[in-house]
Amino acid sequence: MKVFEIPSHIPADLVRDFDFADMRDGSDVYAHFKSLHDEPDIFFTPRHGGHWVVTRYGDMEAILMDNIAFSSRHQTVPPMPITLTLIEWDGDLHADARKVLAPFFSPKSVSNLEEVARNLTISLIEGFYDHGECDFVKEFALKMPIIIVMSLMGLPDEDTPYLMQISEDIVRSTDPEVQGAAFQRVFDYIANDVMPKRRAAPGSDIFSAILGAKIENGRRFTDEEIISFGAVLIAAGLDTVASTLGFLTKFLAENPAHRQTLVDDPRMINNALEEMMRRFHIANIARVVAQDMEYNGLTFKAGDRILIPTSAAGIDESRYPDPFRVDFERGDKRTLVFGRGPHQCIGSFLARTELRVFLQEWLKRIPDFSIKPGEIPIAVPGKANCLRYLPIVWPV
Structure with missing residues (x-):
């Protein structure tokens, strides 16, 4: 590990060598994050330039709610190479920008997109159904959500593959050079193609x-x-929904009793969706301490970065009884899946709609599916945990 000088305000007994994006030799993303519950509730790691890590649901929620003490100007660890409009703005500027988007993500607007999502889901499934197998990630999870966002943004379908790779590099990579190159490609695309067309003919x-x-x-x-x-919008189009689709599908492929419950009673899909999202939080976000302060007996200095690995929040036994068990009838549906506070995901209603439509249409057509024999899915942690490879099969 690169030598890193621990700041003087960090207690030596709270320093741990933890890299949220590196499972070392592990293979289970959520076992990786569950290990945080063996550590102090808040500790400091020298990884990624040095940052605090909060490990419990309660602290995560409190920090996300307090946008005065904890700024959003860096939403990731390590920080993005640029400041991202909207999500890394604070105060009135953030609120003003959010108002511009709000009409596009209202229940009324999303209801119009539901038919688009449904038709797209059916079309994608029908494209590979007769094969009896697919790599779910490449053939469905990465395609469905970004095509929906392309529709929202009025971008041409033929640009989807190009923008999909850019989104992957922005969201999945922890390499600043890869991220920087991806941002430059999308900047050039927007500046040279999209903006001139919209200014000439607004829609x-x-x-x-x-x-x-x-x-x-x-x-x-x-x-x-x-x-x-x-x-931001292009990357967000891939992030939460694509990652969640992968983990939901992997779980249902490996748990036929849960899957059969939804096949037998589709009315359970809404409850099941909330519970599976609770179990598989995917976002590991960050905040920046706005000014010197005390928090739970610790000294935070202005500029300190804090990682909020919500992946550990959904499996926190101090918040949820038996947290690893997926119980479609679990009563407590409050989670941090879409964040909390002023920066709570503005597209949460659209994301839920896409995921619900997927479950409805997939289970109608492919009620019986499993992991392809001899193959091993590949799941990785990151700013958004994701499946890189999910081979599934079904009887035709």
């Missing part, structure tokens, strides 16, 4: 709304902010 899509919006006492977004805004 009813998100990009047109951003170009026409006014924030901060009447000013408009700068070109740099618009480009960053677009990059």
